[in-house]
Amino acid sequence: MQYDVIIIGGSYAGLSAAMPLARARRRILVVDEGLRRNRFAAHSHGFLTQDGNAPGAIASQAREQVMAYETVEWLTGKAVAVALTARGFRIEIEGEEPREARRLIFAGGVVDQLPEIPGLAERWGSRVFHCPYCHGYELQQGRIGVIATSAMSMHLALLLPDWGRTTLFLNQAFEPDAEQLAKLAARGVTLEREPVRAVEGELDLVLRDGRVISLDGLFVPTRIDVASSLPESLGCEFDEGFYGRIIRTDAMKATSVKGVYACGDAARMGGSVPLAVGDGTLAGAAAHQSLIFDSH
Structure with a gap:
């Protein structure tokens, strides 16, 4: 037919x-x-x-x-x-x-394709997102993270403060230059250079040095x-x-x-x-x- x-x-x-x-x-x-x-x-x-x-x-x-x-x-x-x-x-x-x-x-x-971080894929779509316009409002101005996957993650990190207090986890994906650092500071973005070892609990990012940073939402540019x-x-x-x-x-x-x-x-x-x-x-x-x- x-x-x-x-x-x-x-x-x-x-x-x-x-x-x-x-x-x-x-x-x-x-x-x-x-x-x-x-x-x-x-x-x-x-x-x-x-x-x-x-x-x-x-x-x-x-x-x-x-x-x-x-x-x-x-x-x-x-x-x-x-x-x-x-x-x-x-x-x-x-x-x-x-x-x-x-x-x-x-x-x-x-x-x-998500970064290979234990616990990340299991929270994809529920606590871990790719689009702030789709999921940012529901975070109610809470604690938000971005796991960098490349220098283009800057774009997402600069957007997200409109939806909550934002931390950019560089995760060894790139290092911002002076101009980028100034832009992040102007938007009130906190920078975290220690790599993310795992994601546990509701949304607890366990860093390589053992520190734990708890978030309400996490964005990853896949x-x-x-x-x-x-x-x-x-x-x-x-x-x-x-x-x-x-x-x-x-x-x-x-x-x-x-x-x-x-x-x-x-x-x-x-x-x-x-x-x-x-x-x-x-x-x-x-x-x-x-x-x-x-x-x-």
Whole structure:
């Protein structure tokens, strides 16, 4: 069976991409592994009408609304290979028959790579975060930490005093120069050079010298990588940023490969739910219009 569009990834971006296509009565297939990036977080913030709701509940409601359209199909599984065909694209799905489509949208998100500090990963999404706009307000002007992963961690450290008393743990990632030290001082950021040995308790940072610094929230600028290897295997170009690689797209979310679109965190540096939703809507509308105006 030939679909108009296959969407790989059924979280916020993928479901948003599906909506304009479904409303255009195009036959689409959403393939999803069920690994939302924010699956570890109890609440989602900053998305109008959904502020404070559980991320899973938002995704579940979105899926229910998209699946109400009769031309949409859903497949829980992992897309493992993709190839060009005379009519578009052929997708190999683990344990399933191959599927084909005229257009392809990658919305599979990214993987966060945390520093290898014992106890850090276990608190990811509950006490350890990456986005102050998503999680900073709930810390109620409390004690906040930033574990540096590169010199770009300065950006986050300078933002965070608006949300609470901030300590920057350099963790041997870099050493601020005189200008950077002056900026940190102007924002009231405390500097800690002793490396972090472990994270224990609610959020107790145990330093190498044995000191313990207790916090209300901890932010870590993670290194990211696109979750799926398929965009690269298909020949999509990437952009390298300070925090990792993302799929290169134009203003309408088209990749460097004709007929292929990408949206959400995999195609935007600095992801959030509202940005993923907006990106997905653009990608879905662009894919639909390409079916009408572009030959393949």
